[in-house]
Each structure stands twice: as structure tokens, then as C-alpha cells.
């Protein structure tokens with residue numbers, strides 16, 4: 032479904048991604064793990080057209096999307112829940128959700144989807160008229176995921192959704208991700224530093240170091256891999 | 267009491283004009299963090315366009331109120347086209363350059379447009395016909411407020427209401443707010459940020475053109491330099507209210523209008539500008555972000 036082939040990305044003269052090749056099939060959950068500064072966020076931003084690759088190719092459903100404008104990429108069904116959540120702080124919860132559905136015009140269906148995410152996260156329904164910036168971290172993460180769902184994505188990219196959240200909330204959020212994947216067949220590309228958690232949810236994983244993919248395997252094998260254990264699992 | 271009321275309404279009228287211009291400054295700043303120095307010139311071009319249209323239509327012998335409306339509409343279209351083009355030529359290529367580059371480009375644009383109108387027209391003040399008739403129903407209040415002022419106040423109120431509805435409830439309005447809060451995230455939800463920026467320039471230019479036509483028929487003359495003066499005043503008003511904030515720009519404009527009006531009326535007309543700037547300095551000392559401004563945290 033999504034293919035990155037030999038992607039190289041630069042910030043000025045600094046190379047952030049080196050020869051990155053990743054492939055995801057429809058309906059899969061895969062994860063990309065790596066330390067701080069490895070290039071995980073850059074990978075997602077490259078897919079979304081925010082940091083276009085200098086060379087290499089990105090394709091979605093067989094069509095090249097390299098160098099496409101970000102709004103065109105979203106219109107194909109690729110949505111990101113970015114690092115730090117990036118809720119529009121002065122828009123209300125409902126308006127944040129409206130923004131998620133920005134490219135859609137089917138009002139009745141949008142309304143239905145809003146009910147659907149309120150069902151997933153009832154706390155958002157309670158807070159619907161509150162400014163996004165006043166929500167707690169966990170609520171903001173729920174809102175960020177809901178906002179992405181409002182676009183009815185085919186591919187959902189998540190950048191460290193567990194960061195800074197209490198274990199109970201993290202558990203709740205991951206259960207919902209699994210549910211979304213199962214119910215809507217939404218493909219999920221999960222970036223995490225919490226490798227233990229990510230590898231339990233995802234079927235396969237990629238390990239990134241200094242902008243390079245150094246390892247890729249089924250999650251169960253990565254969980255058993257000595258190097259991965261030492262570097263990312265903390266034992 | 268009548269004198270106080272006269273000054274109050276006079277200040278309100280001035281404030282309305284400042285507000286129509288200040289909106290453009292504050293909206294553009296809110297979206298791309300740029301002080302658009304060429305904005306005053308857009309307003310000046312609006313007034314000149316109207317003058318040309320009025321001259322032609324008057325020769326054709328049309329009804330005055332119809333002339334004013336047609337001239338206003340054409341001025342709005344023309345100024346919007348200028349605003350749109352200025353952004354595309356002078357600011358868009360510098361979107362990712364340091365802020366100072368775009369600022370210098372804006373000053374350059376301002377000088378260019380002034381001199382362009384200077385060459386195309388003349389440096390002399392040109393008389394601008396007042397096309398607003400003295401309404402009969404206004405007669406009993408004529409010593410407090412004139413018909414032109416009433417038209418200015420009503421037009422401004424209508425523009426403000428329409429703009430508020432647009433920003434608060436329409437899709438493009440919400441996209442404008444989202445873009446001003448987080449441009450990258452706006453792109454990630456599928457907003458075409460370039461289009462939002464263009465719309466912002468068009469809307470800001472349109473309101474400035476309305477201000478230009480109204481004030482020109484109020485004052486009765488224009489030259490190539492009027493945009494600069496009015497632009498600086500409106501800019502002060504926008505900073506006073508908190509640049510980036512739309513209600514702030516309106517509030518700052520009214521405060522500035524009243525300050526000038528009362529200072530002129532009760533103290534001396536020589537000190538009009540002194541009072542305005544004194545006020546600005548005082549407010550910025552106690553509230554650096556302006557009256558309704560937000561702290562820098564979320565201004566992107």
C-alpha cells in the first residue's frame with residue numbers, strides 16, 4: 032500500500048534519512064522504532080509531503096506521491112497524528128474535528144463520524160465546546176487521533192502517541208487503535224520509542240538508527256533479538 | 267454634552283476607518299507573521315481607483331449614489347487583485363527565508379507602489395468628490411454627526427459583522443484560524459495553506475479599499491502619500507489592540523480614534539499624533555502583547 036524506496040531527506044546540508052526503504056501492505060499494523068533523533072518523525076513528514084525527499088521514491092496504492100503537495104496527499108487518504116499532538120489550541124474540540132474533515136463535503140457522514148469518535152472517546156463529547164489548548168495531554172492525544180479519523184484515512188500515521196501519557200491512558204489508546212484497524216481495515220504505521228508496547232501491537236517492525244533502517248523483522252523476532260533487547264527494550 | 271457627543275462620534279468614525287485598514291495588518295500578521303508595509307498603499311490604490319471610476323461615471327451623468335456603489339465595488343476588486351499579486355510576487359518566494367527578508371521586501375513594495383502611483387498620477391492632492399448626499403432624516407442631528415460619518419459607521423459595522431461570520435463559521439474562516447495557529451498541522455489536515463494566505467490578502471485588501479473610498483469622500487482629497495499616513499496609524503491601532511488579534515485591531519482602532527478626537531477637541535489639534543503615540547507607548551509598557559494580544563507562545 033505504502034512504499035518508500037531509497038528515500039534520502041535533508042535539512043539544509045544535514046542528511047536526516049539515508050536510503051530508507053519501507054513497505055506496508057493494506058490492513059497491516061507496522062511500527063518504526065528508534066532512539067531520539069534517529070529520523071522517525073522525518074520519515075512520517077516525508078510521506079506527508081512536509082519534508083519532501085531529495086531523492087528516492089514514495090508511492091501509495093501504486094501511484095507515486097513523491098513531491099506532491101501535502102493537501103493532495105491527505106486527499107488520497109494518508110493522515111498523520113503528529114508528534115506532540117499539535118492540537119489547534121484556540122479552536123474548540125468540535126472545530127478541531129471539523130478541521131480533520133476539511134477535505135470532505137458529505138455533511139451527514141461527517142456528523143456520523145463525529146458521533147463515532149465521541150463514542151470512542153466520550154470525554155471529547157463532554158469537552159466539545161472547550162478550546163483544544165485547555166485539554167489534558169491524554170485528552171489532546173485522543174483528540175489528535177479523532178481529528179485524523181475524521182478524514183476517514185486509509186493509512187494512519189502515528190508519531191509517538193504514548194509519549195508523556197499515564198500507562199492507563201496509553202493502554203486505552205492502543206486498544207482503540209487495534210479496534211480501528213480491525214473494524215475499518217485502516218492500515219497503521221506506528222512510530223514509537225516505547226518499543227515494547229509497539230512491538231506487541233504491530234505485526235512487523237523496522238529499527239532505525241541515525242537515519243538508516245538497520246533491521247526489519249516480524250515483531251516476535253524483534254522482541255527476541257538480543258540487540259533490540261539491549262538497545263530498546265531495556266534488558 | 268453635544269460637544270462631547272460630537273467628539274465621541276467623530277472618534278468612532280476615525281476609529282472605523284482605522285479598523286478597516288488595521289484588519290488587513292492583523293490578519294496577515296496572524297497568518298504569516300509579517301508586517302505588510304505595503305498594506306497602506308493598497309488602501310491608497312483603492313481610493314485612486316474609485317476616483318478614476320467616479321470621474322468617468324460622472325461624465326456619463328449617472329446618479330451619485332449609484333456611482334459611489336459601483337466605484338466602491340471596482341475599488342475593492344482592483345485592490346484585492348493588487349493585494350493578491352503583491353503577496354505572490356514579494357512575499358511567497360520568501361516564505362521560508364528569515365523574517366527580516368520579507369519585511370524588507372514589504373517596505374520595498376510599499377515604496378514601489380507609492381512611486382508607481384506618483385508617476386501614473388501626480389504628486390498634487392486631487393479633489394475627491396463627496397458623493398454621499400445630506401440625508402434629510404439626519405438634519406436634526408447635523409450639528410453632532412454628518413451623513414458621511416453615518417455611512418462610514420454603518421458600512422464598517424456591516425463589514426465587521428460579515429467578517430466575523432466568515433472567520434467564525436465558514437470553512438475558509440476556520441481554515442484561516444487553523445493556519446494561523448499551526449501551519450504545518452494545517453497542511454497535515456489537507457488545508458491548502460497557499461490558498462488560505464491568498465484569501466487573507468484578498469479579504470484584507472478589500473476591507474482596506476472600502477476604508478480608502480470612505481475616507482476619501484470624507485476628507486475630500488487624495489494623493490499618493492495618503493496610504494502611508496493612514497497605514498502607520500492603522501498599524502499603531504493593530505499593535506495597540508494586539509497584532510494578530512482581530513477584535514484587538516478593532517478595539518485598538520476605536521481607542522486610537524477616540525484619543526485623537528478628544529485630544530484634538532479638548533486640548534489642541536497640534537498634539538493629535540503625540541497623544542496617539544503616547545497611548546501606544548503606555549499600553550505597550552504594561553501589556554507588551556497589546557490589549558487583546560496573546561503571548562508569543564502560539565503565534566507561529
Ligand SMILES: Nc1ncnc2c1ncn2[C@@H]1O[C@H](COP(=O)(O)OP(=O)(O)OP(=O)(O)O)[C@@H](O)[C@H]1O
Nearest residue numbers: 042045047065066067068069070071072073074224
Ligand atoms: N527542522 C529541522 N531542521 C534541522 N534538522 C532537523 C529538523 N528536524 C529534525 N532535524 C534533525 O534530523 C534528525 C532526525 O530527526 P527526527 O525528528 O526525524 O528524529 P526522531 O527519530 O523523530 O526523534 P525523536 O524520537 O526525538 O522524536 C535529527 O538529527 C534532528 O536533529
Ligand SMILES: [Mg+2]
Nearest residue numbers: 071072073114
Ligand atoms: Mg520524532
